[in-house]
Amino acid sequence: MKAIVCTKYGAPEVLKLVDMPTPTPKSGEVQIEIHASAATRADTMIRRADPFFARLVLGFWRPKRPIPGTALAGVVRSVGAGVTRFQIGDQVCGETGMLFSAYAQYVVVPETSAMMHLPDGLSMQQAAPISDGAVTSYHFLKSVGGVGAGDRVLINGASGGLGTAAIQIAKHLGAHVTAVCSADNHDMVLSLGANAVIDRKTQDFTKTNNAYDLIFDTVGTSRFARAKYALRKGGRYICPVLSLGLLLQQMRTSKSGGKRAKFAAVGMLPHDQINEILMTLKPLFETGVIKTVIEKTYPLDEIVAAHHHVDSGRKRGNVVIDMAQG
Numbered sequence: 001m002k003a004i005v006c007t008k009y010g011a012p013e014v015l016k017l018v019d020m021p022t023p024t025p026k027s028g029e030v031q032i033e034i035h036a037s038a039a040t041r042a043d044t045m046i047r048r049a050d051p052f053f054a055r056l057v058l059g060f061w062r063p064k065r066p067i068p069g070t071a072l073a074g075v076v077r078s079v080g081a082g083v084t085r086f087q088i089g090d091q092v093c094g095e096t097g098m099l100f101s102a103y104a105q106y107v108v109v110p111e112t113s114a115m116m117h118l119p120d121g122l123s124m125q126q127a128a129p130i131s132d133g134a135v136t137s138y139h140f141l142k143s144v145g146g147v148g149a150g151d152r153v154l155i156n157g158a159s160g161g162l163g164t165a166a167i168q169i170a171k172h173l174g175a176h177v178t179a180v181c182s183a184d185n186h187d188m189v190l191s192l193g194a195n196a197v198i199d200r201k202t203q204d205f206t207k208t209n210n211a212y213d214l215i216f217d218t219v220g221t222s223r224f225a226r227a228k229y230a231l232r233k234g235g236r237y238i239c240p241v242l243s244l245g246l247l248l249q250q251m252r253t254s255k256s257g258g259k260r261a262k263f264a265a266v267g268m269l270p271h272d273q274i275n276e277i278l279m280t281l282k283p284l285f286e287t288g289v290i291k292t293v294i295e296k297t298y299p300l301d302e303i304v305a306a307h308h309h310v311d312s313g314r315k316r317g318n319v320v321i322d323m324a325q326g
Contacts, residue, residue, distance in 0.1 A: 001019070001106050002019060002301075003019075004303050005066040006068050009049040009062070012311065015303050017301050022105075023107065026108075027081040028080055028082050028111055029080040029083070029108050030110075031079070031107070031108050032072065034102060035322075036073045036074070036125045036127070037069050037128055037321040037323070038129040039321055040070075040133075041161070042240075043307070044310050044311055046063075046068060046100075054242075063100075067104050068103050069321075070102050070131065071128050072096065073092070073093035073125070073127040074092065074323075075090070075091055076092060080111075085111045092116065093115070093118050094113060094114045094274075095113075095135070095267070096113065103303060105300075105323055112271055114135075114274035115275070116279060119283075120286045126292040127292070128321075130281065130285065131274070132318075133161040133164065133318060134281050134290060134292075135277050135278065137162050137218070138280065139266050139269070141170055142173065144236075144262050148174060149175070151173075152214075153215075154178045154212045154214070154230070155170065155194075156180045156219060156221065158181045158197075159185035160317070161318040161319075162240065164192055164317045166216055168192055168289065168290045168291070169290065172284065178197070178211075178212070179197050180197075180205055181197070181198075183202075192293070206222060206227050207229070210229075210231070217238070220239050220243065222239075223245060224246065224253075228259045228261075236260050238261075240264070242265070247263065294318050294319075294320055295319060296309060299321070299325035300321055300323055306319050
């Protein structure tokens with residue numbers, strides 16, 4: 001099979017296309033022929049080992065698992081003994097979590113993995129990014145941030161993969177949504193349901209006092225120390241981009257009744273928790289409450305270009321890796 005390997009940390013050029021043996025499932029495992037994956041900001045941060053202390057988990061000198069990628073959609077082609085959750089021919093989507101290995105034509109995962117049957121009406125390309133943008137955004141908004149009806153929510157980085165999902169999910173939860181993005185993306189975020197837009201290049205949302213119940217910084221370009229002034233009493237600042245500063249602020253504010261900073265590693269959640277989120281999201285995708293926004297699609301052999309585009313910071317929605325292209 002064709003696969004991308006990353007044997008050292010660095011720029012996109014460390015990613016190499018190679019031929020590898022196709023993995024076969026053992027007892028309790030399923031083999032998936034991957035039709036689509038996604039190039040995410042999390043993938044590029046893992047490629048760089050950013051932040052540096054992530055090496056304690058990923059591998060200090062080089063990645064422990066050389067095939068990157070976590071998001072996928074594909075078809076079950078083989079099952080190991082005892083598998084009951086999936087059958088050969090099932091169309092599925094989900095994520096591999098800390099196993100990575102989704103930048104390949106085939107992957108083998110436990111049947112208990114964070115995986116669901118493909119939502120009705122979605123293509124493989126539309127389904128592959130669900131486990132990144134939608135699952136992460138839902139967990140942060142609902143479980144970490146506790147968003148409810150009437151909350152005023154600000155989403156920084158609203159035009160990216162997480163941001164476009166977060167707008168739709170926050171609206172579904174009954175929030176009033178303010179989106180922060182560049183002027184070129186204002187129409188897009190408004191079409192997704194944002195109530196108001198802030199131009200990130202000309203306005204500083206942290207200078208708006210006591211305006212929001214929750215700030216979801218999907219890209220980690222703000223800091224709690226400044227953003228807290230835009231929060232109402234008891235407001236929450238949540239961010240999926242881990243830094244030492246955010247970690248310290250979370251520890252410092254965790255026991256206070258005031259404004260709080262929060263982080264969560266969604267990819268390290270138990271698979272059963274992620275599966276619960278997937279099953280909550282599935283009917284929302286099937287009924288069109290949430291839609292996958294795709295900006296670009298690349299074949300596997302253009303993964304370097306895909307990562308360069310994600311690194312540029314100008315990604316609109318999701319960047320999909322289509323295994324059938326090329």
